[in-house]
Amino acid sequence: MKNLCYILLPILLVVVLSSCQEREDNPTYAWQEVMLGDSTEWKELSYDDSHWDGQYQDPTGKGIFWSRMKVKLPKQEVIRRGCGIQVFSTAAYEAYWDGVYLGTNGRLGEDGYFEIPGDYQWFSLLPDSLVGDGEHVLALRSTKDFEQPGQHSYVFFDDYFRLTRGSLQVSKYMFMLAGCFLLTAIYFLFFFATEPKEYATLIFSVICFVFMGLILMEYLKLYHVYAYPFQRTRLEVIDGLHFSLGILIPLFFMTHFNFPWKLAGLGIILAVIGTLEYKYYSHFDWIARQHSTLAWVWSVLLVGYAIYEKKKGAMWVMTGLVLCFIVVNFMPRIPYYYMSSYDVSIFIAFVIIVLTMLYVMSLKRKDERLAYEASLVRSERLKNELLKKNIKPHFIMNTLTSLIDWVEESPKEGAAFIHALADEFELLNEIADYQQIPIRQEIRLCKNHLKVMGYRKEIKYLWEQEGIDPNDIIPPAIIHTAVENGVTHGLPNENGNITFRLTYETTAAYRQYTLTTLAQRRPASTAAKNNKAGQGTGSRYIRARLQESYQGRWELINEPTAEGWQTIIRIQHV
Secondary structure (H helix, E strand, C coil), X not given: CHHHHHHHHHHHHHHHHHHECCXXXXXXXXXXXXXXXXXXXXXXXXXXXXXXXXXXXXXXCCCCEEEEEXXXXXXXXXXXXXXEEEXXXXXXXXXXXXXEEEEEECECCCCCCCCECCECEEEEXXXXXXCCCCCEEEEEEEECCCCCCCCCEEEEEEEHHHHXXXXXXXXXXXXXXXXXXXXXXXXXXXXXXXXXXXXXXXXXXXXXXXHHXXXXXXXXXXXXXXXXXXXXXXXXXXXXXXXXXXXXXXXXXXXXXXCCCHHHHXXXXXXXXXXXXXXXXXXXXXXXXXXXXXXXXXHHHHHHHHHHCCCCCHHHHHHHHHHHHHHHHHHHHCCECCCCHHHHHXXXXXXXXXXXXXXXXXXXXXXXXXXXXXXXXXXXXXXXXXXXXXXXXXXXXXXXXXXXXXXXXXXXXXXXXXXXXXXXXXXXXXXXXXXXXXXXXXXXXXXXXXXHHHHHHCCEEXXXXXXXCCCCEECCCHHHHHHHHHHHHEECCCCCEEEEEEEEEECCCEEXXXXXXXXXXXXXXXXXXXXXXXXXXXXXXXXXXXXXXXXXXXXXXXXXXXXXXXXXXXXXXX
């Protein structure tokens, strides 16, 4: 993840530096209000259009209309040879400069012809003889037969070749940044495929995909020439992407920091931004800013809660959010070339948020790696405890002593004793390296142990089971350990028997094993008290194995019953 940060930061720096203006700003040129109708006089420099003020109407589908812009070119443009004009407009039009025809973009809908939509972006070279001091007029004779939010148009003046090529220089760096987000999104999508329960990883991957799409759609106009009706579609897609980010960014922080009221929080977010979309749908630039602002506000509130809860990495995320606020509010003071200052600042803010997300995720991965390494150490320790617990010197000595007696008194039974002991050790050797084993192996181990102890203590141990799923898996030797406790602390009943009954049940919330020891309890002793309190060596082993496999989603209950003793192992479903 650090490597991704090292890649994103330099590219971001290149984008910012490459987009900074290298020349003085052109002044802002204002269109006179649109006038419906048609007159050849309206293209002339000498025409008095002062009476047009206040007569604007939406020209869509109303025939021919004219727009006029008064221009006083900066000094560097006046002395330049090869000055060009770049027009962004949602109409088909004829363009005139000081009454001189420059060209046609599309085909106007007149004289019985249907309109052919003009390109949203159009370039023209201005005649050098008409570029001089004083006031000039750019006039557009237009038709607009396709649904659009009003008349949207703005103009740039510069060297013709810079106009036509400069935007490509800027867009290539933005696409490099988009490529970085694409690779990041794919990487974390595959990461989620390997760990499907890490929903924060999936959300982060989707955020990167959405951010990549936002970059491509925002800068589509810089490298692709498209007909003006597509401009609305493009703005709608951008609006949808901002809408998605307004949900996904807070949702990531909710999921990563384990916010307790996720559904309620998500419902509030959806209600607020859904209301904005419904009331101000066509105000694309304004509503995009509101989505970004609201995403920041939700994130600040959620990260503030995480700081209150002392969540790891939350303070760094809050620092990143404060930096985003500074960037968005102060960077628009810096002029940029071919790009809106606000667009630059908001993209930098989004990159900062993504980098903070990467950082907190890397902290989580580090904790998981350390926990995994600790689990390996713990597993080895539990493996050793399992072997030591069952191969104690006094156990071996007592067992061998009993074996000698059986071999001398009854060679046949002595041989059966040897086979039972060998089977138990063989099973212990098989399961020692596994974190979980099938319950059928566990039951086989318990039965072999009872057979060995039956020879040693000359007590009849009985085994009963009910409802067992032979393919269910549990940590090794936890039932076996509970059986050992029953053998150690139980006395046979009047029939000279001790019965172990294992039952299994499952519900929607958990699965449960219950081992009931039907025997008389020994008089209270230190060992018995420890076992009852769950402090004995056997209970500690069972707890450690359950924690290794289920990380807190388990419960161990040891309690006396009228028939003897009962051990309950309850495992919560994920």
